[in-house]
Amino acid sequence: LKENNFEAIYEVVRLIPKGRVTSYGAIARYLGSKRGARLVGWALNSSFNNSEIPAHRVVNRSGVLTGKAHFSELNEMQNRLESEGIIVENNKIVNFGICFWDPSNELL
């Protein structure tokens, strides 16, 4: 298993505060853009079953829940976000500008 290569990605995702979200690209940029945003998604897909990783807090740059299909239930991602106070409407985070959490800015 080569998932250890994504340890840096997992670590950032684990640091996302409850009630906040970030994007694949933001994580990629924080890691130095060396890994493209697609790899961040791939890394999460590789371990979506890992309950230690709040993958539901990672969406695309528009705040759309593009990864909802990869959860055990189609509405699990949205349910988890809403249970944290995040408003989701039509697969998109309404208050994205408020709850967006950029590791490059807020993590040091």
Next chain:
DNA sequence: AAAATGACGCATA
């Protein structure tokens, strides 16, 4: 080895 494939991002039209 070469081409295809994404939980993406950005620029353009």
Next chain:
DNA sequence: CTATGCGCCATTT
């Protein structure tokens, strides 16, 4: 708003 196209890079065909 939708629709392409290109760059990105590990994994899979």
